[in-house]
Amino acid sequence: MSTGSSGRISSIALVAAALLAFASMGLLAAIWAAASPILGRLYAGVRIAESAGLWLFTGWGRYFTSVPAEKPFDFLSIYKSSLPFGLASAVGTAAIGWAAYRKVSRRHLRAVLAAPPGGFGTEAIRTALQPAFPHLIPPGRPLARSSRPEPNPFAGLRDLRDxxxxxxxxxxxxxxxxxxxxxxxxxxxxxxxxxxxxxxxxxxxxxxxxxxxxxxxxxxxxxxxxxxxxxxxxxxxxxxxxxxxxxxxxxxxxxxxxxxxxxxxxxxxxxxxxxxxxxxxxxxxxxxxxxxxxxxx
Structure with missing residues (x-):
């Protein structure tokens, strides 16, 4: 299959998915317009349950519990009332996902055992082990000048506890x-x-x-x-x-x-x-x- 054919198929699939999404939204909107007296109370019950009753103290909570029975709800009410909760859920999900990503990228076994830039060379291994084995000295380190055997300055002291x-x-x-x-x-x-x-x-x-x-x-x-x-x-x-x-x-x-x-x-x-x-x-x-x-x- 050529690249052009694959591109056309992808475009068609994308358009089809968009049309299906719009059709689904239209169907849901039609169902909400026709059966909002029932669906609105179900929706309010779900929101009250998942918020442990706190939703009742919000403006939308008071609205959904104050509409008389068998009266339709405002068409946009279910969409507007879902925005704060949806935004909070999105932020919470993103925060959990970011924390999980950081943990996996830093503490997962694959990350811990990943080769450093340039691979596992001698210098990289020595650098990694130096905190545990401080006596590892880089190769080729020149030796310092030796001190001469100088006279012992402590030999004449009467009391070395002074x-x-x-x-x-x-x-x-x-x-x-x-x-x-x-x-x-x-x-x-x-x-x-x-x-x-x-x-x-x-x-x-x-x-x-x-x-x-x-x-x-x-x-x-x-x-x-x-x-x-x-x-x-x-x-x-x-x-x-x-x-x-x-x-x-x-x-x-x-x-x-x-x-x-x-x-x-x-x-x-x-x-x-x-x-x-x-x-x-x-x-x-x-x-x-x-x-x-x-x-x-």
Whole structure:
């Protein structure tokens, strides 16, 4: 069948459907004109039932219940009285349909499993899994410059529970060393409030995933506040474990050795796995190697 023939058939079908609709409307209009005294009361009963009686308080409700028996209703009354209800029904149906469409388009299994633009490539899969596995680092990310084994600024402190002394000593620490020290000390002697540690963990992964892992002043403040808290807070902690962490920190001559000693102590308690410092490989490769090799000795 040619395209022209199909078009003519479609046009004929459309005209036939329009004529049938007009004929149906004409037939219904004729029936309403002839039998409105009966149909009007049936119509009023339906409206009263479906509106739980509220329709009676409208103008059209009062009209349909006030016309004397066997008297015809106004010809246009049934059409005019149906407009508000029909409009409300149309709006309600459209709202339900739109809500259903949004739910299906966003939460249906087909939408959830739909391939992203460009298909399921390596980068798309990595991006989708990153919230659940924050250690997934884009390939080819350059490593940061390693820190040198600097002298341990905590070695000369008399009391590592002194918050101001700890704050002063850690001013010279690069952020990867400060974050590692906070996480390792907390692993040995956990603080009760886990929010700071969780925030630091999210922060270090965010920094190493960035193209230029330079922390903002607020990031540095978070790391140093958390480090001060895990070094000095006494409430609800294992004080013997905290003393052991302080002893490891005070005895080493360099910060690399101090962090390695903390890692060994945490390894003995089985509370600080290698994955806890996996981010350190991208922030300070030399320190990462020192810490991991000490844990695996």
């Amino acid at each position: 918050g101001s002394a700890v704050w002063t000593a850690m001013e010279v620490l690069p952020w990867p060393q400060a974050a590692t020290l906070a996480l390792a000390t907390d692993a040995l002697a956990p603080i009760a409030d886990r929010t700071p540690i969780e925030s630091v963990t999210r922060l270090v992964w965010r920094l190493v995933r960035a193209d230029h892992p330079e922390p903002k002043p607020s990031d540095l403040t978070l790391i140093k506040d958390t480090l001060t808290q895990v070094m000095t807070e006494l409430s609800g902690r294992d004080l013997r474990a905290l003393d052991a962490a302080h002893a490891c920190l005070a005895a080493a001559s360099t910060m690399h050795d101090a962090l390695a000693a903390l890692t060994v102590a945490a390894r003995d308690k089985r509370v600080f796995p290698v994955t806890a410092v996996a981010w350190l490989r991208f922030a300070d490769p030399l320190l990462h190697e020192r810490v991991v090799s000490a844990e695996l000795d």
